[in-house]
Amino acid sequence: EAGVAQSPRYKIIEKRQSVAFWCNPISGHATLYWYQQILGQGPKLLIQFQNNGVVDDSQLPKDRFSAERLKGVDSTLKIQPAKLEDSAVYLCASSLEGGSGDTQYFGPGTRLTVL
């Protein structure tokens, strides 16, 4: 079974530029998550999709971050414009149904550096 795929693995941009990350979840998984992991911290949920609908985006900085999940499969997370504090690893995860006890399977992440 293929795992969660993410690209790119690394990205370096200057502040005020835009960037996009892509995620392909495990086949058949209804729920997709985007997390932000700042160095030295645990992952923080940015947005959760159930199929192609948003379940929770309460911690997504909507003035600069956007995400979509077309056709309920893969997803894109965009930052525009980027700030220095956006430097982090962006993790995508998926789960079969999305309940509190559902195991989340994580991709390798995209490490973003904003200069």
Added chain:
Amino acid sequence: AQSVTQPDIHITVSEGASLELRCNYSYGATPYLFWYVQSPGQGLQLLLKYFSGDTLVQGIKGFEAEFKRSQSSFNLRKPSVHWSDAAEYFCAVGADNDMRFGAGTRLTVKP
């Protein structure tokens, strides 16, 4: 909302020694409890999870965790650490369709 605390930022143990990583949570009822491991440059991998039943949970790679309701704890243990266990370990709490992660404990293994 639930919260989780991992009191130890960094732990160093010798190869072959036993390991215990601490995790404390705050929630009004018993939540789902998870331990994940993250190796450098990798995503998180589930080691084990608990919700109900036997309070001693067995996971992958020889890890186990014990749920103690009275202490609101879910500590991770391994009787004999291998050099390949060096990684970052995250405790997580799932409740109300929300998952919260601790800040992590970095494990260093000395030869």
